[in-house]
């Protein structure tokens with residue numbers, strides 16, 4: 001079978017395949033030699049299952065994600081819709097921070113807020129994991145996602161902390177990409193985020209982000 005490899009990630013290989021007459025993208029988690037076989041098998045199975053589950057949950061929430069066609073927990077692969085898109089990160093690496101880029105960040109924030117409002121942590125919400133197809137944003141790469149199992153509440157410190165860790169991943173990626181404009185970008189992202197969640201939750205999560213960052217600052221001194 002001919003395979004066109006489109007990406008080799010840290011833990012998965014992504015390739016195109018003709019499947020039942022359809023060009024699909026296969027994300028396959030390959031064994032890691034440095035892990036014990038049983039543990040490796042367990043981790044690959046867990047991540048494949050939680051990735052597929054989170055994608056399906058996200059689409060039920062109205063968040064655009066690639067369609068899931070098939071989940072194979074023997075070979076650890078997900079067959080999904082192939083999106084011919086451009087990752088948001090490309091717009092941030094080159095080009096100016098214009099109204100279009102800001103509106104993309106706003107939408108990205110809204111989608112993360114929607115996920116969080118349902119108690120789902122994405123795990124790696126960076127602009128590399130947003131694909132843009134004809135001006136429409138898709139959220140991808142749910143391999144590190146987690147389920148809180150309930151909607152977050154303002155008194156649930158553990159849940160708020162986990163949401164904040166997710167947001168901090170976004171913030172750090174923006175700082176790495178655009179040190180000078182990261183505040184403006186994150187503010188726009190957070191605006192969108194706040195629209196999708198109840199306001200008191202969004203404010204609390206942001207307080208936790210500030211706390212995490214203070215802790216990190218003290219730790220590296």
Ligand SMILES: Nc1ncnc2c1ncn2[C@@H]1O[C@H](COP(=O)(O)OP(=O)(O)O)[C@@H](O)[C@H]1O
Nearest residue numbers: 007009010012014025066081082083128140141
């Ligand atoms: N459904 C898809 N359609 C098109 N390209 C995709 C799709 N899913 C992933 N990709 C591309 O493959 C890359 C790696 O996929 P990703 O799921 O992010 O895996 P990793 O965990 O290795 O980051 C993405 O950054 C994106 O460019």
Ligand SMILES: [Mg+2]
Nearest residue numbers: 009128129141
């Ligand atoms: Mg990725």
